[in-house]
Amino acid sequence: MTFSTMLSTMAAGMLRTGGIFVLTLLGSLPLGMIIALLRKSKNPIVRGIIHVYISVLRGTPLMLQLLVWYFGPYYLFGWSIRGWRFPSLILGFILNYAAYFAEIYRGGIESMPVGQYEAAEVLGYTKAQTFLRIILPQVIKRIMPSVTNEVITLVKDTSLAFTLAYQEVFSLAKQISASQTSFMPFVIAGVFYFVANYGVQFLMERIEKTMDYYR
């Protein structure tokens, strides 16, 4: 296998890695907010369910969770769903990352001074307006560094997709390395991950900068 075939095969794998990354963020960033808000629900049953959800998803390995989502339908219900590999992978990633994002959001929301809520209340803002116009923009600014951390971790965590034999860049690196008895695929994979995260870091810093206009 020439170096350029190796590179192009792995670049295709990197695209699949990017697919997992983007879909996971699209699902988990909003889901995390819903979970964070439900965690503050008045209903104790809802709060309890959310509490267990967060504990379990943060307390067990993501690799194990991916296997459970992939094999669970078959072993628990005898269902064999065609094309379930990719959806189960994305489901596993979204549910896991949503748990982490939920906790980051909660921390941000709880760090807001009560005076902001009171000022909004006296001015007649509704609860929804208060959250969306006054609280949320400030929370986003506060949590950006923690979110950046999670997003960078996600880029690297996508490699766990190899447990389901999904052909993303890490799986391919292992396969090609074994078949070609070459170390090069790992070097290429490392460079890909690093470049991707360098891009993530650059983008997140740009976003943080747009919120620098106030303190």
Next chain:
Amino acid sequence: MIIEMKNIRKQFGALEVLKDISFGVDSGEVVSIIGPSGSGKSTLLRCATFLETIDGGEITYIGETVAHTDGSGKAVYVPHKEMRKFRSYCGLVFQQFNLFPHYSVLKNLTDAPVEVQHRSREEAEATAMELLRKMGIADKASAYPYQLSGGQQQRVAIARALAMKPEILFFDEPTSALDPELTGEVLKVIRQLAEEKMTMVVVTHEMSFAKAVSNRVIFMDGGVIVEHGDPSAVFDDPKEERTKQFLRVFER
């Protein structure tokens, strides 16, 4: 009467913070509330502005009842929808300003008028600029709160409350977070509002200000109104021993 509060009771757990408080404010009046910390002054203001709910008693705004005590002795408020109207009658200036840091000074003043009262942006901005001029900070319209001094921030907070065109404005120790130099500039604008006959209730520790500006003074201690009357009567010739004791501390 703009606001009338009758037999107000408020408890936090076992602690009775307000015990049977009654007072009212007429249009154009300035009422100062003085008293030691923990006397219930702030809680009274927070009840008047609906940040806290009363446990018993009656609150009336411009002749309309907001809350009253029902047969079982519990305070009942008008339905949620009607509360919006009553909220719009009153404004509150906080000790800690509580400006919205992510909004410019102008946006702090226009956001609620536009989003809550559905006034036009043009009108809200014109009103806001007029108020900033009055507060002497028109040049800060596009600044952000963190760029302002405490005194300037508090003047923005006063302008923000006034931008809602309230019938009555409450101040909760508006100068307590400011050093003496900045206190003066905030008291000056409150005095100016008093001259324009803005109805106001000011919780304050600035005794000379209270004496000079208010039409009436209320001295509170331990959740009750101990003394209530003309500023000259309360300050120069207090009837109650507790009032004398409190004022003596300030003379030193």
